[in-house]
Amino acid sequence: MTGVDLRRTLRWGSIAGAVMVFTCAVGLFEAFEDRLLVYPFLSLGHVLLLWFLPLAGYQATNEPVLEGMEAPSKGLHNAMAGLGAGLAGGILIGAFTVIIDAVDVRDVFVRLSARLVDLLTHGWGVPGGLVLLVAVPALLGMAGGMLHLVSAPVRRRLILALEWALVVALLEQVFSQVLRQLRLGAVGNIIFTRRALEWWAALAVAVLVAVLAERARGGIGRIRGYLFAADAVRRTRNSIWSALAVLAFLIVLPQLLGSLLSELLANVGLFLLMGLGLNIVVGLAGMLDLGYVAFFAVGAYTVGVLTSPISPRFDVEWSWWAALPVAILMSVIAGVLVGTPVIRMRGDYLAIVTLGFGEIVRILFLSDWLAPTFGGAQGVRNVPGIPVGVAEIRGSQPVGVLYFAFGLVLVAAWVSWALQESRLGRAWTAIREDETVAAAMGINVVRAKLNAFIVGAILAGLGGALFAAKVGSIFPSSFELLVSIIVLVVVIVGGMGNIPGVAVGAVLLIGVLGGPTQPGLLAEFAEFKLLIYGALLVFMMLRKPEGLLPSVRRSRELRGDELSQDAWLDRPSGGAEVDARPAGG
Amino acid sequence: MLEIWGLHKSFGGVHALAGVDLRVDEGEIVSVIGPNGAGKTSFFNVVTGLYLPDGGDIMFEGRSIVGLESSEITEAGIARTFQNVRLFLNMTVLENVMVAQHCRTRAGAFRAVLRTPFLRKEEAEIEARAKETLAFFGSRLVGYRFDQPALSLSYANRRRLEIARAMATRPKLLLLDEPVAGMNPRETAELTGLIRKLRDEMGLTVVVIEHDMRVVRDVSDRVIVLDHGVKIAEGSYDEVSSDEAVIEAYLGRPAEVG
């Protein structure tokens, strides 16, 4: 099958064109046009606009090779198809530019302004700049098509190198901060200009990654083999050592990051805490709880009204530690009250009803009715920090909050792990697999699920208690449905049912993009955060429902390939250096 | 041990069980046979609490178990397997048997989180008992099999694992739904021996639904024949196999066929 499949090429070209038009129309391109990534020529806006083109160019000739069939030959047609797809995309965005230049639609589509035309045409105006606007996509498409011409390992390295160069540029803030703390600020000043990576430094990063890629792969493989050693005694010992290593890293980390990044990481800790709780409910017990924020709110308000000196009703002014048991107790009560009626429901009804409960709780805290206790829209202010010895942990000292959050996260991780590896954890797995049979094997399904609900509620309540002390004032608007959804995205993107997965999800999403009201590393994204969260959720469900770092069992369940026995038979049953990649990974 | 009076269950207009009376005494192996759709599996489902009966009563060890949750019935001492083998496919072989000891163990969330000595001891016991139960089937489900997911097992081994899982609930009465379906003659003979062993060595009472008449002949102390939700015959294998009504139920009345 040589030659260019015209229909396929045009299809991918028009998808790429649609992606570009979409990026412009919702304002992503314009918003990030001046955030330079690679000095002096590549901005984040460019990346957002053009990222799909090499992919489209590659896909234009990416035929699945069936077993026993001869792989199609590589050659000029790959590049031509890529060029075609890129050209088609370029023509689409070009036509789009011509149209918005000619017709003023600003009254309807707020982002389609004259400035956008200017930016798209590189300041050269409509006829002149169009050449560039069509040529760049075409060339990128061709580059994507030409990826077929190199062998798979080389292709992987190229892509990895490109990704890393962009990641380093994007996370400029982290890198220069860490360099500064290591007294290497001068290096940072050399490689970064105007928050962007110098082009030669980007090239250096790319080359370095390309060279080291294979070695790193081997290293990761060894670490996996080490952690998933077949022999149980060694596995336990190894995981204790690695836990200690992680702990040491966590203790050193805040010292490297400075207060701004510590603040971000403290938010990560907070959401990780809630993510671990929701993971028990969703990932282990298999109940899609969309009202998780309710327990967070109960924890926060309980601590708030009991500790604040200007609490509307209670003037007890307890310390945080005294209020904590009450907060946990209230979370448990809330967990039972919400859990009991919903547990017998069908899974999807449960999701909507818990969502309803979440909204009920928020509206009640907001209402005039309960305002004498919870302050209505005014909320509860002046919540004191957490006294620890002579010091006090509060939002203005993010490093302290960060250590405290880490501590709570470790507790939550231990609780998750301990429950997972217990009688209750096995019962949850069985219920998720087949509720009827689980009941017939003597498992009290309602009680087991309620346990999960309560443990989840406690962890969320704990999160709320920490949140109250951290931010110092609580308003109903902090407890929108969005919180539930974002925690859910963290769990799903990371990998349902897997503790390290949830951690990865929290760092990537909350750390980089930010929480519902908390800014992330890319604070510029604030306006588009939820657009990206939504898109990410859809993408994960379509492509990788088991998450980035899946639990082996969960990925099998979600993909529904219960009959794929072969994947398991391939696995050697002994030996420490097994590549423990899950089936289909 | 198990006494049933006038058991009724209908789905829509179909009477799966239309007034079944029967009793099973301690230490017996009873076979329930009948043509397809005779109500055999419905009978198991009603006894184990998956369906609520429309009428009648089920007494187990002198106590009515109608209306109990199916987990409570299992706890009372009745365990079962399923006609279409319903294992927890993504759990390992060992976990399948461990999870079935749920109602015989007690450690809850608190103990699990604090990892108390009680929990450690109980976990060790659960695992030891699971291994012991699996060893009942010889070498087939032990060793490296322990940590394989149930979905990697062959069909016959899945049937064996399902029996092991039911045994792990420590039942007094074991209900086996077509335990040898899909097995070859040698495996069938072996499992027939195991069913006898379940009674003779483990002291279980067993009720078997079976289509393979050789198995029925070899294991049964007593055979009960259901047809259209009604018990049409009861007795030893020889009595039942020569019963006019039974032959008619299986083969149909010649006049009707012709």
Next chain:
Amino acid sequence: MDSFLWVVRIGAIVLLIWGVAGTVVQGLSGQGPTGEAWRDLVVAGIAQGAMYGLIALGYSMVYGVLGFINFAHGEVFMSGGMVGFFVANYLWEVGLWETNFVLAILLVLLSSILTSTLVAVIVERIAYRPLRASPRLIPLITSIGISFFLQYTFAGLFGVAVKNYPPPPESLRSRISLLGLEIEGSKLLVIVVAVATMVGLYLFVEKTRTGRSIRAVAEDKEIAALMGIDVNRTIVATFAVGGAMAGVAGTLWALLFRGVSFITGFLPGIKAFTAAVLGGIGNLPGAMAGGVLLGLFEGVGPQLVLAGFGIPGVSQLKDVVAFTALVLVLIFKPTGLFGERLSAEDRA
């Protein structure tokens, strides 16, 4: 555990009676709303409920055919209302809105229907079709993602400000006397349009070929396919019809409240789902009736029940009433008031 549920049931009934009694006592002693105010609440409730009913049809149909909650349906509704605004605004600027309101509103309605239908069909094609064989929570989670994606896409495209439709003509703003009842014109129009749409949908589902296909696919996809029905096309048709109903609802929303923004779809979406469950999911007349009932609960409930406890600011709590209704329906009667119609596999 069951005893707990009984406590919930009895508690709910006691509170309900207590609240109503309290309100009656207040009413007799001359406090609380007047008879006229009550009538307005009822009419507003029915009008809003009729709109919920139209959105609920989309939830109900998709659940009937595919067995999952299309969480993004509220955004389908919002998209129609949003695009309708731009058409209405244009018609206002050229003067047609005032000279020929009937034609103008028909054009707005048409644009709203087209937009919502298009959005619903595109979403089905891109997001839901690849997930037909997945466990049922996967498409639900996907639809939550779609919901947020659509909200913020619309925010990006059209800006975050609330967009106010041009005011309706004088005749609609004044009260119309009907059978001795004084009803606000726009509310009457909403009810009339909703009823007409519902009748049209009923005829479509019962009488046309596509309608029969939809019913067959809802009953059993495999058998329908064996009978020569193109299941994919039928599912697209289901989304399209549900989208069209949401589009009508988008225009009705504009008539009732005038303002639309990118988050307009969220609450009506959840409430419409409640209505669909209330009427029995998969049951189309049930969805409409459920919508009207929910609208009434929400319109009258806070005044009728909560005010009886002496709770201040009850109108803030109308969403609480709606969500509580959802919770109670699912506890008391998860199959809905008029019976759900699902295939056996979806009921599991």
